Amino acid sequence: MAETKKNYQIPEEDIFLSGHAACPGCGEALAVRYVVNTMGEDTIAVVPPSCIAIISGPQPYSSMKIPVYQTTLEASAASAAGIKRALIRQGKGDTNVLALAGDGGTYDIGFQALSGAAERNEDIVYVCLDNEGYMNTGAQKSGASPHLVYTAFTPGGKPTTKKNIPEIMASHGIPYVATATTGFPDDLARKVAKARDMKGGLRFIVVLTPCLAGWGVKDNEGVKVSRLAVDTGLWPLYEVENGVKYTINRGPQGIPVSEYLKTQGRYKHLTPEMIEQIQRETDEAWELLQARASCVAEVAGAAR
Numbered sequence: 001m002a003e004t005k006k007n008y009q010i011p012e013e014d015i016f017l018s019g020h021a022a023c024p025g026c027g028e029a030l031a032v033r034y035v036v037n038t039m040g041e042d043t044i045a046v047v048p049p050s051c052i053a054i055i056s057g058p059q060p061y062s063s064m065k066i067p068v069y070q071t072t073l074e075a076s077a078a079s080a081a082g083i084k085r086a087l088i089r090q091g092k093g094d095t096n097v098l099a100l101a102g103d104g105g106t107y108d109i110g111f112q113a114l115s116g117a118a119e120r121n122e123d124i125v126y127v128c129l130d131n132e133g134y135m136n137t138g139a140q141k142s143g144a145s146p147h148l149v150y151t152a153f154t155p156g157g158k159p160t161t162k163k164n165i166p167e168i169m170a171s172h173g174i175p176y177v178a179t180a181t182t183g184f185p186d187d188l189a190r191k192v193a194k195a196r197d198m199k200g201g202l203r204f205i206v207v208l209t210p211c212l213a214g215w216g217v218k219d220n221e222g223v224k225v226s227r228l229a230v231d232t233g234l235w236p237l238y239e240v241e242n243g244v245k246y247t248i249n250r251g252p253q254g255i256p257v258s259e260y261l262k263t264q265g266r267y268k269h270l271t272p273e274m275i276e277q278i279q280r281e282t283d284e285a286w287e288l289l290q291a292r293a294s295c296v297a298e299v300a301g302a303a304r
């Protein structure tokens with residue numbers, strides 16, 4: 001298993017400024033800071049309706065020192081692709097175009113545009129800020145909300161499971177797919193820099209970003225919760241290149257999922273049986289990821 005820490009230095013220049021409108025301790029704001037500071041100032045951000053739209057600021061105000069284009073919830077990938085194509089026609093192809101969308105705008109409402117952009121392999125970096133629900137509008141369920149979780153639309157616990165977006169995106173065969181989270185900032189920034197420097201093709205990173213308000217987490221515990229998501233195996237950190245080359249950066253560290261679940265109000269209703277079920281599903285998903293990582297590499301190698 002590869003290391004998460006590569007002594008990667010997060011650039012110090014602040015492109016994302018303080019004084020924005022996020023809740024104190026917001027995981028999404030923290031992720032945006034690492035992402036845009038790493039992308040650098042020669043970047044145009046594309047943002048759909050979401051907490052990031054509020055955080056990046058209502059025009060003419062902005063918390064970012066780069067241009068931000070606010071698009072519709074359906075169209076982040078299409079807007080980003082169009083901007084990139086226009087830049088190339090103007091001889092400004094070196095400028096990075098970065099879509100910054102929530103999970104609702106990625107797993108669900110913006111998915112058609114994202115899948116189309118991936119199929120065309122558009123030259124953009126797409127970062128999904130996954131807080132596992134439609135948080136900006138009151139913490140409703142999205143396709144990213146985990147199995148059995150409380151949301152405003154699933155008061156008894158969500159009956160269906162979380163969509164596996166890294167695998168869905170990897171199956172498009174795009175150059176780069178990665179998972180990341182705010183609790184491992186070096187790993188996150190390294191992946192953003194790698195995606196930025198690849199130049200060409202759609203690079204997709206999904207970042208687990210605890211929403212303190214929607215998850216029922218204390219203001220100062222977002223980073224701890226995001227680390228626990230990884231260390232309990234619920235959110236393994238990994239990369240997939242060209243749909244076949246898997247690198248697992250960090251998996252479960254022998255901590256039961258109950259340690260993660262008990263940090264959050266949205267899991268307060270769980271019975272011991274439900275917790276056992278989540279543990280079982282997490283173990284199975286981890287086994288499957290490891291099997292897929294070795295099997296896909298073997299088959300792809302044999303086919304060449």
Ligand SMILES: Cc1ncc(C[n+]2csc(CCOP(=O)(O)OP(=O)(O)O)c2C)c(N)n1
Nearest residue numbers: 049050051073102103104105133134135136
């Ligand atoms: C087609 C469409 N449906 C619904 C809305 C209302 N809306 C605005 S922001 C938002 C929540 C977006 O959730 P997500 O993408 O997960 O971002 P988050 O707020 O969690 O950061 C919704 C439903 C909209 N703007 N457009």
Ligand code: SF4
Nearest residue numbers: 022023026051211212
């Ligand atoms: S609602 Fe959640 S994601 Fe939105 S600003 Fe507050 S903590 Fe951040």
Ligand SMILES: [Mg+2]
Nearest residue numbers: 102103133135
């Ligand atoms: Mg969301």
